[in-house]
Amino acid sequence: MKVQRFLARDRFPSLLERLEEAGYDVIGPQVRDHAIVFDTLPSVEALPRGVTDEQGPGHYRLAASHSGRYFDWANGPQALKPLTFVPRETLWTSKTRDDGTLVFREQPPEARPTAVIGVRACDLAALAIHDRHFLHGAEPDPHYRARRENLFLVAVNCSRSAATCFCTATGDGPRVRHGHDLALGELDDGFVVEAHTDRGRELLATLDTTEVTAEALDEVEAALERAAGQQHRRLPAGSLPDQLQAAVVHPHWQNLNDRCLTCGNCTAVCPTCFCQTHVDTLSLDGREAGHARQWETCFSPDHSYIHGTIIRAERPQRYRQWLTHKFGTWVEQFGRSGCVGCGRCIAWCPVGIDVTEELAALCQAPAPAPGQTPERAPSRAGDSATGDIPGRQEAGDD
Amino acid sequence: MTSALLPHEAVVVDRKDETPEMFSLRLRFTDPEVQAGYRFSLGQFNMLCLPGMGEVPISIVSDPEDRQTIDHTIRQVGSLTRNLGRLEIGDRLGLRGPYGRGWPAASAEGTDLVIVTGGLGCAPAVSLIEFALRRRSRYGRLHIVQGVKHAHDLIWRERYDAWRQHPDVEVYLTADTGDTLWPWHLGPVTQFFDRIDIDPTRCSVFLCGPEGMMKAVIREMDRRRVPARRIWLSMERNMHCALGACGRCQLGAKFVCRDGPVFSWAELAPYLAHQGI
Numbered sequence: 001m002k003v004q005r006f007l008a009r010d011r012f013p014s015l016l017e018r019l020e021e022a023g024y025d026v027i028g029p030q031v032r033d034h035a036i037v038f039d040t041l042p043s044v045e046a047l048p049r050g051v052t053d054e055q056g057p058g059h060y061r062l063a064a065s066h067s068g069r070y071f072d073w074a075n076g077p078q079a080l081k082p083l084t085f086v087p088r089e090t091l092w093t094s095k096t097r098d099d100g101t102l103v104f105r106e107q108p109p110e111a112r113p114t115a116v117i118g119v120r121a122c123d124l125a126a127l128a129i130h131d132r133h134f135l136h137g138a139e140p141d142p143h144y145r146a147r148r149e150n151l152f153l154v155a156v157n158c159s160r161s162a163a164t165c166f167c168t169a170t171g172d173g174p175r176v177r178h179g180h181d182l183a184l185g186e187l188d189d190g191f192v193v194e195a196h197t198d199r200g201r202e203l204l205a206t207l208d209t210t211e212v213t214a215e216a217l218d219e220v221e222a223a224l225e226r227a228a229g230q231q232h233r234r235l236p237a238g239s240l241p242d243q244l245q246a247a248v249v250h251p252h253w254q255n256l257n258d259r260c261l262t263c264g265n266c267t268a269v270c271p272t273c274f275c276q277t278h279v280d281t282l283s284l285d286g287r288e289a290g291h292a293r294q295w296e297t298c299f300s301p302d303h304s305y306i307h308g309t310i311i312r313a314e315r316p317q318r319y320r321q322w323l324t325h326k327f328g329t330w331v332e333q334f335g336r337s338g339c340v341g342c343g344r345c346i347a348w349c350p351v352g353i354d355v356t357e358e359l360a361a362l363c364q365a366p367a368p369a370p371g372q373t374p375e376r377a378p379s380r381a382g383d384s385a386t387g388d389i390p391g392r393q394e395a396g397d398d
Numbered sequence: 399m400t401s402a403l404l405p406h407e408a409v410v411v412d413r414k415d416e417t418p419e420m421f422s423l424r425l426r427f428t429d430p431e432v433q434a435g436y437r438f439s440l441g442q443f444n445m446l447c448l449p450g451m452g453e454v455p456i457s458i459v460s461d462p463e464d465r466q467t468i469d470h471t472i473r474q475v476g477s478l479t480r481n482l483g484r485l486e487i488g489d490r491l492g493l494r495g496p497y498g499r500g501w502p503a504a505s506a507e508g509t510d511l512v513i514v515t516g517g518l519g520c521a522p523a524v525s526l527i528e529f530a531l532r533r534r535s536r537y538g539r540l541h542i543v544q545g546v547k548h549a550h551d552l553i554w555r556e557r558y559d560a561w562r563q564h565p566d567v568e569v570y571l572t573a574d575t576g577d578t579l580w581p582w583h584l585g586p587v588t589q590f591f592d593r594i595d596i597d598p599t600r601c602s603v604f605l606c607g608p609e610g611m612m613k614a615v616i617r618e619m620d621r622r623r624v625p626a627r628r629i630w631l632s633m634e635r636n637m638h639c640a641l642g643a644c645g646r647c648q649l650g651a652k653f654v655c656r657d658g659p660v661f662s663w664a665e666l667a668p669y670l671a672h673q674g675i
Contacts, residue, residue, distance in 0.1 A: 091401060091403050092403065100489065100490055101490055102491070104405050106400065138656075139643070276643070276645065276646075277638060277644070278639065282450030289450035291447075293638075296644070296646070304646070306636045307475040311636075312675075313674065321675075328651075332651035333653075
């Protein structure tokens with residue numbers, strides 16, 4: 001049963017108070033270093049009130065929104081990813097005893113009940129993708145699970161889109177549909193609060209709310225429609241996995257090579273990128289060791305390094321890996337695309353590479369331009385363009 | 399909930415230097431319960447761990463029916479494998495596994511086996527050959543083709559001699575560069591396929607080694623009308639977790655650690671047709 005109530009703006013602090021009373025650490029958006037980031041929220045005063053964002057390819061700026069609203073912006077560089085799949089965490093430790101025997105011990109995650117205020121529809125879609133990756137495989141990840149199960153999510157229906165947003169094209173927004181406990185629709189005088197889970201309903205019942213008016217609901221709907229209407233970026237029609245498979249050899253990869261710095265910003269801000277590197281640490285006396293995982297980017301040469309060889313040695317091969325994984329092979333792996341249309345990779349790319357434009361170019365049949373591809377086109381299946389990657393010829397190769 | 403990434407302690411119960419660069423370790427989990435519960439299938443791999451140094455995926459070469467110990471043959475290619483090479487009998491290390499999908503030993507029953515390897519001591523192929531020879535009646539003829547870059551790279555000469563002694567087993571050895579004591583062939587592994595009587599309707603082709611070599615063999619098999627689903631490749635990629643989680647070993651839509659490391663050519667052809675996938 002859908003429960004919707006109206007929470008007046010001056011009662012909004014009680015949402016934080018009730019969450020804190022329920023034992024949650026409350027995380028919320030706030031302005032830091034000229035960007036909106038998620039961090040511990042001491043009070044509603046810390047929310048980005050009267051602030052909006054201007055985003056474009058390689059562009060993110062905050063500006064005055066000339067309104068008293070808290071959520072009059074689209075998104076910052078973070079989604080929920082740093083809270084669930086943390087940038088670096090120790091998975092286990094080991095100890096070498098005097099007799100040389102080893103003890104391996106799990107390092108339990110430091111997970112506390114955490115409420116996040118200000119979660120967007122695209123963030124929830126990305127969380128569902130990570131749930132599938134980290135929890136619904138053969139070996140569920142206990143570290144991810146501990147953090148995930150401790151989350152209480154207060155989502156916000158978007159009232160405006162940034163120029164980089166394209167969640168309508170991926171089908172993930174701007175309306176909050178699933179995965180949240182409470183959803184807010186912000187109006188000038190308060191919030192339409194909708195409960196989506198039992199604990200959401202319980203929390204909502206403790207707030208000093210009033211009946212929702214039809215006008216308020218209409219206004220939230222209108223804002224959602226306005227936000228959707230502001231989006232102009234699209235994805236190519238038809239099957240992207242098929243089109244990208246057909247574009248494995250395409251002159252546009254060389255065009256990307258001329259722009260992409262392989263910095264990995266796009267993978268850091270992407271809410272669904274999950275690649276990891278596992279690193280080991282050792283105490284000075286050599287007795288105690290730790291094994292941690294941290295975020296890795298497929299744009300690093302090390303990502304595909306294997307004894308003396310870098311599989312994706314060339315820059316366009318690494319961009320191709322990212323793009324064809326996100327929009328192509330991801331579908332076979334997880335049953336949907338890995339993109340939720342948040343547009344972060346566009347805004348935070350230092351050279352303004354726009355995935356929607358790159359996909360449009362790659363999904364067009366290439367104009368014949370020999371010698372401009374990152375690799376020679378194979379003459380037939382099973383034939384290979386060897387020699388374009390240094391070090392590929394190994395012992396016994398013929 | 400225990401993390402599948404947590405290694406168990408294992409002990410080196412035997413070790414052997416195969417060449418100056420290669421060695422074999424015989425391991426056993428120190429916890430008898432862990433050892434008793436450990437099962438693997440042909441062509442799977444384990445993650446071997448030296449605390450503070452890291453983990454490395456290594457193919458299992460012992461027989462799946464041997465429940466007492468687990469054998470690995472390892473080539474020293476980096477600091478971790480060099481340090482594994484320094485382990486002595488009684489030394490401890492971390493071990494977790496087994497992982498991946500190995501050789502399709504059951505579906506190959508009743509067929510001739512063509513096993514082609516390139517490079518140094520290809521452990522996955524050795525485990526497959528030993529497995530088939532111990533169950534000789536289940537398989538047809540065995541054609542073992544081994545190519546090395548230089549004559550002095552060939553290890554396990556005595557093993558090849560022993561394999562030759564079995565009925566209906568043919569061994570072909572070749573080097574890119576020979577020397578005065580190299581009694582076998584020179585040139586690529588593909589030179590032998592005109593002499594091998596390959597029946598495309600009842601053969602299984604197993605490949606292990608550099609991708610260029612494997613693709614050259616596949617071209618020859620394709621000319622002989624061997625179906626892509628009867629050709630199997632053991633792949634290598636960077637792996638950190640072995641659970642299909644870290645993303646490092648992706649090959650197109652496949653996670654090599656979880657969906658492989660053994661794949662049929664039918665599965666890989668769309669990807670391996672191109673470099674840098």
